[in-house]
Amino acid sequence: MTGTALPTTEDLRARARTSLERIGATVPEGAGFQARTPITGEDLFGLAAATATDVEEALAASREAFHAWRTTPAPRRGELVRRLGELLRENKSDLADLIIIEAGKIRSEALGEVQEMIDICDFAVGLSRQLYGRTIASERPGHRLAETWHPLGVVGVISAFNFPAAVWSWNTAVALACGDTVIWKPSELTPLISLACDRLLDRAAEEVGAPRDVHRLLLGDRTVGERLVDDPRVALVSATGSTRMGREVGPRVAARFGRTLLELGGNNAAVVAPSADLDLAVQGIVFAAAGTAGQRCTTLRRLIVHRDIADTLVARLTAAYAKLPIGDPFDHNTLVGPLITTAALDGMRDAVARAQAQGGKVLVGGGRRLADTAPDAAYAEPVIVRVDQQTDVVREETFAPILYVLTYDTFEEAIALHNDVPQGLSSSIFTRDQQEAERFLSCEGSDCGIANVNIGTSGAEIGGAFGGEKETGGGRESGSDAWRAYMRPATNTINYSSRLALAQNVSFL
Numbered sequence: 001m002t003g004t005a006l007p008t009t010e011d012l013r014a015r016a017r018t019s020l021e022r023i024g025a026t027v028p029e030g031a032g033f034q035a036r037t038p039i040t041g042e043d044l045f046g047l048a049a050a051t052a053t054d055v056e057e058a059l060a061a062s063r064e065a066f067h068a069w070r071t072t073p074a075p076r077r078g079e080l081v082r083r084l085g086e087l088l089r090e091n092k093s094d095l096a097d098l099i100i101i102e103a104g105k106i107r108s109e110a111l112g113e114v115q116e117m118i119d120i121c122d123f124a125v126g127l128s129r130q131l132y133g134r135t136i137a138s139e140r141p142g143h144r145l146a147e148t149w150h151p152l153g154v155v156g157v158i159s160a161f162n163f164p165a166a167v168w169s170w171n172t173a174v175a176l177a178c179g180d181t182v183i184w185k186p187s188e189l190t191p192l193i194s195l196a197c198d199r200l201l202d203r204a205a206e207e208v209g210a211p212r213d214v215h216r217l218l219l220g221d222r223t224v225g226e227r228l229v230d231d232p233r234v235a236l237v238s239a240t241g242s243t244r245m246g247r248e249v250g251p252r253v254a255a256r257f258g259r260t261l262l263e264l265g266g267n268n269a270a271v272v273a274p275s276a277d278l279d280l281a282v283q284g285i286v287f288a289a290a291g292t293a294g295q296r297c298t299t300l301r302r303l304i305v306h307r308d309i310a311d312t313l314v315a316r317l318t319a320a321y322a323k324l325p326i327g328d329p330f331d332h333n334t335l336v337g338p339l340i341t342t343a344a345l346d347g348m349r350d351a352v353a354r355a356q357a358q359g360g361k362v363l364v365g366g367g368r369r370l371a372d373t374a375p376d377a378a379y380a381e382p383v384i385v386r387v388d389q390q391t392d393v394v395r396e397e398t399f400a401p402i403l404y405v406l407t408y409d410t411f412e413e414a415i416a417l418h419n420d421v422p423q424g425l426s427s428s429i430f431t432r433d434q435q436e437a438e439r440f441l442s443c444e445g446s447d448c449g450i451a452n453v454n455i456g457t458s459g460a461e462i463g464g465a466f467g468g469e470k471e472t473g474g475g476r477e478s479g480s481d482a483w484r485a486y487m488r489p490a491t492n493t494i495n496y497s498s499r500l501a502l503a504q505n506v507s508f509l
């Protein structure tokens, strides 16, 4: 199904300008690169990219602001984040519009992304009064051992196109509460939403009297990111994107003994057991696999179904896929918007062709829509491919809505298939068998950073730590105690006796 006609690029440009104006953001027009929209695949505005001098100036300013910000009491730092959260609430609709225009998300998902930003601000405000250290029993009389958490420094945030605002907020709200300053290098594919977020944070800083340079935005491509990666003034590089990017960034930051927080690609699977509630499973699978046009790091890419129910489940999924409304993400009926670029569509077609060459069978989807009306846009039908084996292409992340279906006979086989990929982000099992569910969540079950029961792989809440293992990079962001990555612990030994006792009973002098 395809909905109403697409908006024109002129409409989208005007809409983006209106949202940016209402938010108060100015567009640094220039010839550096283009802001574009995947809705029509066409350019919106030419923008100036940050130069080496801009990066140097931002680094110096951010470092200086850090010296003031780190001594600001944490609950007062929280007031900046509280104000940011209020401004995000007030501007929710315009922010969502910019996400729709630049990332092609459907409206409810774009609003969801803004809600996620608001939620993490609320979380970080609370966190600003809970940066707990521990007191540890000392082996020496008259001594106290303590652990104190201090702000780390400048945090460089490099973000991906597919969560163009939420990933920034997970990092920034927590880093600011922790006493760090932030320099953000957003995806070159989504500069406009970053201008809006930066402006709102600037306004919040003005209103609460925080140093202006607690946050800096640097637009541009990977070369701008590389400058942050290599600069020793950036204490932590938090980079979200492809495993390819992480493979380059990780060693470069390690070479200068900097810290990284890497949030990279996933190849997420769901196991569907014979006892599963299939109504619930179908809903969970379709949202996780086809939602956001398959462009979430947590998108469901592999379905591992028990042989006894495979045909029934696959028939229900293919029927649901055949009815998915694909098209204009501003249309309230649309569930699947465009892929980010035609290159992403080429990647999808290439992966499906390889899967077919490796024995896979396309069950539904895989076609291109709206090619006549929008030749530069990439509207793809989510596709289901049944495969006998977990071949090379199935073990890769293709950032598009391809769902590979594998079958299993024993639970052990399902777990082995599940874990036999290089990535380790999100996972789930649909079952009503408690033993199976618990085994899946145990240390011999899923090897992912996120493991769910009776819910799909995507759509995490901010309260939990987010991230994954293996080639997903090992980082954890957002809730739980992920804040510790943004601070440095110091162990303190305090002698309140009048005797110097050495540890381990060492005598000296």
Ligand code: NAD
Pocket (backbone or CB within 6 Å): 158, 159, 160, 161, 162, 163, 167, 185, 186, 187, 188, 220, 221, 222, 225, 226, 229, 240, 241, 242, 243, 244, 245, 248, 249, 262, 263, 264, 265, 266, 296, 297, 298, 397, 399, 425, 467, 468, 472
């Ligand atoms: P990408 O790797 O192409 O780009 C991500 C960012 O890294 C961009 O800002 C880009 O300019 C920058 N970059 C690229 N190479 C760089 C380098 N060598 N040095 C410094 N910066 C560099 O990713 P993308 O296409 O924007 O996003 C899709 C990918 O991101 C998928 O693989 C997806 O799974 C992943 N992702 C992961 C998470 C997570 O939390 N694990 C979240 C969102 C997206």
